[in-house]
Amino acid sequence: MRIILTYAVFIVIVVSAGLLSGLANMSGDWYATLQKPFFNPPAWLFGPVWTTLYVLIGIAGARIWMRAPKSAAMQLWFAQLGANLLWSPAFFGLQNPELGLIVIAGMLLTIVGFMIKARPIDRVSTLLFVPYLAWVAFASLLNLSIAWLN
Numbered sequence: 001m002r003i004i005l006t007y008a009v010f011i012v013i014v015v016s017a018g019l020l021s022g023l024a025n026m027s028g029d030w031y032a033t034l035q036k037p038f039f040n041p042p043a044w045l046f047g048p049v050w051t052t053l054y055v056l057i058g059i060a061g062a063r064i065w066m067r068a069p070k071s072a073a074m075q076l077w078f079a080q081l082g083a084n085l086l087w088s089p090a091f092f093g094l095q096n097p098e099l100g101l102i103v104i105a106g107m108l109l110t111i112v113g114f115m116i117k118a119r120p121i122d123r124v125s126t127l128l129f130v131p132y133l134a135w136v137a138f139a140s141l142l143n144l145s146i147a148w149l150n
Contacts, residue, residue, distance in 0.1 A: 011058035
């Protein structure tokens, strides 16, 4: 029961924090007026993708927490989550794609760092971050393109 509760707590916290960050920093009219690259995904895609990724992030965090709560991997897990939650306020809230680019670069570094440090502790946690790394790399390219075009 304790294991299930740990997973539930991590997943609920991550999904809720991501949802709150997104809702507090909606794209709005400003974003609609920006020039976007041809590969910009449709708006409806972001919600399902981020929800899925947040569940995977929560599961990975719970797995490391149960195995090595004071490890560098766990510290990097918290760091990547913090960077993740700062991106929407930087990009949308402050309407600043350049600041968003700085934040997302930090997010990429902490994601990769987590994956490196988590691998010896729990390979599954590392694998759970692969889709997250891929999406954030894509989002970084999108962020860079929007900054460049505007």
